Amino acid sequence: MILAVMYYFGLPNVLGTRVSRAKRYLVRTAWRTIITIDRKGVRQNMDRKKLYPWYFTGGALIIFFLLCFLPGMIGIFYSFTDWNNFTSEVNFVGLKNYKEIFEGNSEYIKYIMNTIVFTIVTTIMKTVVGLALALLLTQKFVKFKTFHRMVIFSPQVMSYLVVGLVFKSMLHPTTGFLNNFLRSIGLDWLAKNWLTDLKLVFPSVMTVDTWKGMGYIMVVIIAGLLSISPDYYEAASIDGASFWQKFRCITLPLLRPIVINVTVLNVTYGLRVFDMIYSLTNGGPGNATGVINTAVYKEFSKGDFAMGTTLSSILFLFVLCLLYFIIKSMENKEVDM
Amino acid sequence: MGNIKRKIFSIIGNVIAIITSLVVMIPLIVLLINSFKSSGEANSMSLKLPEKWMFENYLVVIEQGKLVSSFFNGLLYATCSVLIIILVVSAAAFVISRNFKGINKFVYYFIIAGIAMPINNVALMKVMQALHLVNTRYGIVLLYAAINIPLSLFLCYGFIGTIPREIDEAAVIDGCTPFKLFTRIIAPLLKPIISTLFVLNFMAVWNDFTMPLYYLNNSRKWPMTLAVYNFFGAFENSWNLVSADIILTLLPVLIIFILGQKYIVGGVSAGAVKG
Numbered sequence: 001m002i003l004a005v006m007y008y009f010g011l012p013n014v015l016g017t018r019v020s021r022a023k024r025y026l027v028r029t030a031w032r033t034i035i036t037i038d039r040k041g042v043r044q045n046m047d048r049k050k051l052y053p054w055y056f057t058g059g060a061l062i063i064f065f066l067l068c069f070l071p072g073m074i075g076i077f078y079s080f081t082d083w084n085n086f087t088s089e090v091n092f093v094g095l096k097n098y099k100e101i102f103e104g105n106s107e108y109i110k111y112i113m114n115t116i117v118f119t120i121v122t123t124i125m126k127t128v129v130g131l132a133l134a135l136l137l138t139q140k141f142v143k144f145k146t147f148h149r150m151v152i153f154s155p156q157v158m159s160y161l162v163v164g165l166v167f168k169s170m171l172h173p174t175t176g177f178l179n180n181f182l183r184s185i186g187l188d189w190l191a192k193n194w195l196t197d198l199k200l201v202f203p204s205v206m207t208v209d210t211w212k213g214m215g216y217i218m219v220v221i222i223a224g225l226l227s228i229s230p231d232y233y234e235a236a237s238i239d240g241a242s243f244w245q246k247f248r249c250i251t252l253p254l255l256r257p258i259v260i261n262v263t264v265l266n267v268t269y270g271l272r273v274f275d276m277i278y279s280l281t282n283g284g285p286g287n288a289t290g291v292i293n294t295a296v297y298k299e300f301s302k303g304d305f306a307m308g309t310t311l312s313s314i315l316f317l318f319v320l321c322l323l324y325f326i327i328k329s330m331e332n333k334e335v336d337m
Numbered sequence: 338m339g340n341i342k343r344k345i346f347s348i349i350g351n352v353i354a355i356i357t358s359l360v361v362m363i364p365l366i367v368l369l370i371n372s373f374k375s376s377g378e379a380n381s382m383s384l385k386l387p388e389k390w391m392f393e394n395y396l397v398v399i400e401q402g403k404l405v406s407s408f409f410n411g412l413l414y415a416t417c418s419v420l421i422i423i424l425v426v427s428a429a430a431f432v433i434s435r436n437f438k439g440i441n442k443f444v445y446y447f448i449i450a451g452i453a454m455p456i457n458n459v460a461l462m463k464v465m466q467a468l469h470l471v472n473t474r475y476g477i478v479l480l481y482a483a484i485n486i487p488l489s490l491f492l493c494y495g496f497i498g499t500i501p502r503e504i505d506e507a508a509v510i511d512g513c514t515p516f517k518l519f520t521r522i523i524a525p526l527l528k529p530i531i532s533t534l535f536v537l538n539f540m541a542v543w544n545d546f547t548m549p550l551y552y553l554n555n556s557r558k559w560p561m562t563l564a565v566y567n568f569f570g571a572f573e574n575s576w577n578l579v580s581a582d583i584i585l586t587l588l589p590v591l592i593i594f595i596l597g598q599k600y601i602v603g604g605v606s607a608g609a610v611k612g
Contacts, residue, residue, distance in 0.1 A: 048436045051505065053515050056432040057444050059425030060486050066464065067483035068451050075460030133357060141347035142354050150598070151358045157594040157601065159544035161562045162586055165569050166364050169382065169576060177367045177382040184383070211361070268453040275546045279566065293455075300459050300551070308459040315455045326453045327446065330491070 072316050079310035085303030097310040107287055108295065108311065115291040115315075118206060119270030125210040126266055127259065130217025135247075137218070138225050149222065153215035160212070164279025167208045171195050195281055198288050205280055205289050209273070217262050224258040225251070257329075264329045267322075271315060365587075372581035379577035394581045402568040402582050403556065408589075411560035413474065415542040418481035422489050422538050423531055425482070430493035431523055435502065445494065451487030458551050471552055480552065481542045489534050496530040497523075536597040540590055561586050 079097055083090045101108040133152060137145050155163060170177045171194040179191040194204045232250045241249070274293035277283060283290035283298070290298075292315050299308035319326075363384075371379045372394055374387040399405060429448075433441045461480075462471065470476030500523065508522045546562040553559060556567070565586045572578050594601060 051509060051515050051518070052432040052436040054432065054440065056515075056519070057429040057441065059421075060429040060448060060490060061444055063421075063425065063479060063483045064448050064451060064486050066468070067461065067480055068454070068456060068487075069447075071457045071461035071464050072454065074463060075457035078460060078463070136350055136354055139350055141343075142350050144354075148354045148358050151361050154591070154594065155361060157540055157544075157590050158587060159546060159562050159590070161544070161546040161566060162583055165565065165579070165583055166368060168569075169579060170364050170367070172382075175381050175576060177364070177384075180381055180383050215361070264453075272455045279546075296458060297550070300462075305459050305462075309457060312455065312457040312459060316457060319453055319455055323450055323453060327449065330449070330452070 072313075075309040075316065076313045078306060079313045081306055083306040083309070085305060093306075097306055098314075100307070101310065101314070107290070110287060111290045111292050111295045111311070112314070114202070114289065115271060115273070115293075117202070118209075118273060118291055119267055121206050122209045122213065122270050123263055123266040125206065126213045126217050127263060129210060129214045130262070131221055131255075131259070133214065133218040134221035134225055135251075138222060149219065153219050155212045156216045156219075158212070160275035161279045163208065163212050164276050167211075168195065168280055171204060196285055198285060201281060201285065201288050205277060208280060209276055212276070213266070213269075217266075220262055221255065221258060224255050228254050260329050264326050268319065268326065271319060368580045368583055371577055372584050374577045376575045376577050379575070379580070382576060391577065394577050395585065398568070398578050398581045398585060401572075401578075403559075403564055404561070404582070404585060406557060407559050407561045407564035410474075410558060411543055411562075411589075414478055414481060414560055415539045417475075417478045418485070418542050419535055419538045421478070421482040422485055423534055426486060426489045426493050426534070427524065427527055427531065428519065430490055430497050431519055433490075434494050434497040435505065445490070449487050449491045451484075452491060456484060458547070462551065465552060472555060472558070474558060477548060477553060477558075480548055481545065484548075485538045485541055489538060492534065492537075493527075493530055496527065500526055532597075533600045536593065536600040540593065540601075543590060561589075 078090075080092060080094060081090045082093045082096075100106065101112075136142060137149055137152075142148070169175075171179075173179060173191075173193045173196065176194075178194065182188070182191045192200055195201055228251065232254075233246055236246050236250060272293060273291055274297070277289055277291055277294055278297065281289045283294040292311050296308045296311050299305070299311065367382055367384060370384065370386060371382055373390045373392065375389065375391050378387060429444075433445045437445070465471045465476060465480070468476075470479065504522060504526075505518060508518050513522065543560070544562065545560075546566065549558075549560055549563045553563070556564075559567075565582050568582050569579055572582075
């Protein structure tokens with residue numbers, strides 16, 4: 001078992017390399033045989049193009065192309081115009097919209113910064129809390145594990161809008177539950193204007209988002225933890241490893257693909273966040289919690305379509321730059337369940 | 338010594354677990370209790386039980402909040418778009434997974450890129466107008482299908498990879514056409530992934546709020562999320578009614594969650610873990 005651990009971490013030892021070489025050889029031979037059989041089978045019995053006709057992908061492709069991809073492209077085109085709701089004329093204006101966003105100290109810069117801060121902070125908070133909860137709820141000494149897991153996961157199935165409304169009522173400065181509770185246990189000084197105080201509002205929003213999202217991360221990480229063979233821990237215990245050492249040298253490296261994966265999901269969610277902020281604060285007070293997508297909606301309802309589509313396109317291009325890493329991380333198959 | 342230490346750890350661990358569960362549950366319990374209070378009592382939200390249980394709050398909400406029609410709208414949008422998704426995605430995933438090269442490979446990456454790409458809602462308006470889909474029920478159904486196709490395809494593709502190809506070969510030798518192969522042989526084997534897709538997409542559509550906000554401006558076509566948002570705006574000071582409305586909106590998804598727990602948890606973790 002210790003050998004297995006060492007083998008896994010690629011520690012240089014003679015026996016380990018020999019085993020792995022032999023293994024590699026076996027796998028390669030088996031693989032070759034399978035491929036030959038497969039090729040023969042295909043050649044004799046079926047023509048892949050005929051058997052798996054391309055038009056089966058047609059439905060998904062057309063719907064996706066028309067309603068997801070095309071708007072993205074058209075949006076980039078219109079971001080160079082002055083398209084709005086008041087005239088039917090659309091004039092080409094070059095980079096004017098982009099200049100308006102990036103030049104000087106415009107409110108749009110604030111929205112973009114807010115989006116980035118929101119993404120980074122919520123991703124870190126959710127991952128840390130989710131990881132901690134996952135570790136806690138896989139320990140033997142915790143009672144009613146399944147119940148806790150289910151409860152903590154449950155906000156995940158609620159609508160972002162509803163969660164926003166729930167917390168809008170919970171965090172109301174005079175009638176909300178949180179402040180009432182704090183006053184009733186004598187902590188009056190802690191009762192704050194959670195959603196109207198300029199300093200507090202953004203942290204409050206991010207905390208609510210963590211409240212909703214942590215259960216998902218927890219469940220995913222638990223699935224990952226359960227797929228780690230207990231042999232590793234057993235071997236490490238025999239060698240006298242402490243809890244922290246086991247966590248750092250076994251759990252974390254084996255969880256790495258999953259953590260990367262959920263991080264990517266959180267980042268793409270954070271960049272696109274809209275419902276939660278719209279229902280909690282609607283970007284207010286002022287534009288303290290405005291993010292790109294709430295700004296897009298604001299411009300859209302004002303009728304300034306060009307600005308809305310420019311903001312959207314910036315987000316689109318930004319995610320496009322990250323796309324390669326996102327898809328790579330989704331496709332990793334290091335963990336099998 | 339070690340025994341005492343372990344005991345302390347176990348107590349601390351249990352306490353933390355219980356506190357976290359409470360933090361998640363208390364908002365919902367407070368809402369549930371407040372939904373039965375009279376409007377004066379509900380003015381200060383607390384865990385105190387109501388003096389008089391006002392079950393009529395719910396009747397008021399259902400009538401004033403147009404909940405019946407929005408419930409059926411939501412049900413219609415979710416069911417129809419989920420059926421479209423399952424149909425097109427399973428067919429596409431089958432072909433792509435079995436013949437993963439050339440154009441199919443491109444189509445696959447092209448579509449799953451949509452998992453991450455944001456949607457340009459403003460330009461989407463233009464496309465919807467050109468296709469005469471704005472403010473129509475089938476428009477919103479198609480839109481929901483479109484935005485949920487990428488993740489569904491990704492999950493379905495992964496699943497079909499686990500069905501052995503020998504089945505196809507056997508079917509072909511017995512004289513199956515591609516269409517028959519898919520409907521008679523492959524589709525029945527897809528039951529587990531179809532249930533997962535059904536539950537996940539149903540909840541995604543049911544919970545969505547952005548699309549109707551942009552593309553439906555007729556209150557008779559609103560799904561439940563938009564109805565509850567508007568109700569909140571109109572009755573912001575009657576917390577008891579607002580609570581009842583929120584509870585009624587939560588109820589369907591919580592029921593689906595409890596019934597379909599296996600598929601949801603399986604689905605979300607498969608999406609991330611299995612990849």
